[in-house]
Amino acid sequence: MEYLEFELPIKELEEQLDKCVLIGEESDVDVSDSCKNIEKKLQKTKKDIYKNLTAWQRVQLSRHPSRPYTLDHINFLAGETFMELHGDRTVKDDKAMVGGLGKIGDQSFMFIGQQKGYNTKTRQYRNFGMPNPEGYRKALRLMKMAEKFGIPVVTLLDTPGAYPGLEAEERGQGEAIARNILEMSRLKTPVITIVIGEGASGGAVGIGVGDKVFMMENTWYTVISPESCSSILWRSWEHKEEAAEALKLTAEDMKKQKLIDGIIKEPLGGAHFDRVTAFEEVKKTILSAYEELKDLPKDELVLKRMEKYSQMGEFKG
Known part of the structure; x- marks a missing residue:
């Protein structure tokens, strides 16, 4: 440990x-x-x-190397029923974004999420959980497939941000994320989103437009990482703790601001101390949210989703 x-x-x-x-x-x-x-x-x-715990300490817990990642959650939730699907049908298969079909009990779900690595080799293979544009396009392809067959979507957020490399920008990183946000807002199937680790910037929002959005207790969700915020405002990473507090990035802060629908409790010490209990809490949250959404007519589902996001923030004439 x-x-x-x-x-x-x-x-x-x-x-x-x-x-x-x-x-x-x-x-x-x-x-x-x-x-x-x-x-x-x-x-x-x-x-x-x-x-x-301070905001910065929760950020540290969200990055704990023993913390369960997306595939850990999916393998517990869906087990042997999970079938991973690959490729965006344009460029290649992005290993930082994973997705596929699986069942929780008798109900099928389309699971999509960012995947990090456990050691140097797998971190490089997964590009440190930072998707390229083809990752977001793969995610959108799977969402559209789920919509076609009436399958609910579960997205699991855990990324330090979308990949900022030159090749990602050349292939349209900004457009890919914007396209996902647009298409998710009008997707005619239930979308349940859970932040299971880091939820940074548009890299997280690119698969984060859900009817119900939850955060695990020791996670964070904001427009920029505390380190990057500190380097912009103070020209140094030394103020990252101060930045974390100012960003109001914890699950509790996000709930107070009505930006998420609920907080998923973790075992004492974090999800890595008792994985099974953490997985069970996530499972209960998904099934409970789906029960609320499953009987809504498609048009009403989309309308409620759009209203949910249009009410966020402040608008001045």
Whole structure:
């Protein structure tokens, strides 16, 4: 298990607990009371730390290397029923954007999301979760397929942003994202969106126009990363913590501003501490949202979606 800087007190207590248990196993000394005391202190420390997380600490948790990614969620939700679909039928198959058909129970869904890598090799293979234009075009192709067959869409957001390289701009990165936003706003099938990690900029919004939008507890969703915001405003990354607070990027902030529909609770310490519980919460949220949306007539579904987004922000004449 990797520990973030603010989690070091937890690491120290867990090491003490392991030593205490080891002493009890290797000697005749009764250390059960000592172990219980350490365990109580450990639980209290965890609650104190995770109950009072700053915006920047939540950003750090969203990037935790052990945190489950899109395919982890899909493999739990759909299991062996998941069939990945590839390619945008124009350029190539973007490995940073994954999608395909799968079932939760008896209900089929089209799952789409950004995928990161677990080590240097897979991070390069997945382009660090930053899609190219063909990734967004693949996503749109799958959404249109879902619409054609009346299948609801589930999008899972986890990206530091769309790929900013020269070749991406040459192939129309901005147009691809804008096209997705337009087409998703009028898609005649239910769209459920969940931020499972990082939700940065248009890279996230490009698959994020949903009838219902949720954020997991330790995720963030905003127009720019705290580091980039800090480098623009202060010409340095040193103010990233201040930028994170100012951006109001946490799930709680987004809910207060009525930009999302709900927050998915995570196990104490984050989704990586208890993956199954985290997956189950996501599953319950998807099924509950689908129950609300499934019986709406197509025209009403689209109208409600458009009204939802037209009410966001401020308009001055």
